Amino acid sequence: MQVGDLAKQSGASIRSLHYYEQMGVLQARRQPNGYREYDEQAIERVRWIRKLLGLGLSLEDIRLLAPCFERNEAGEPLCSAAVAKYQRKLAEIDEQMRELQELRERIQRYLKTASPQEKEMYL
Structure with missing residues (x-):
């Protein structure tokens, strides 16, 4: 599948997908015309990347830990x-x-000691 299709199916932007590839957490094959081609597993991989980013891990963390998570996916x-x-x-x-x-x-302590005018200014 091409990058646009992967973006639609995974919920990630095309720009993010290119960045994930640049950072080494997503792989694509190049077609003879230079277009990127992703396999079907790329959809789940991108969802997995986005989930880990949502947990606060960096792409560098994800890249370094990828072998661990791949083993975990196997149970x-x-x-x-x-x-x-x-x-x-x-x-x-x-x-x-x-x-x-x-x-x-x-x-809270400051607001308790602030004058009525100061309190109103901050509300």
Whole structure:
């Protein structure tokens, strides 16, 4: 299938598909006319890439962990590198949540001490 068809079926933009290929997480064959040609598995691969991006992994992470995820799709457990990456991502998220909670509390304290005019200015 050509890139436009893959874009429609996977929900990704053509530009994203070209970028995924450039980053080494998606492969295409070149036809004699230079057009990219993708196999049917490319649809699921792009959906998988987008899902992992949605989980906060980078394309570099995905490229490095691809062999682990491919084994997992075959029903095998995630490799230790993938598990470690997910654990680090969870730790990052926990830290971001802690920082946001602290910011929220500081803003609440400020609003409690602000004058009525200041409060109105921020609402």
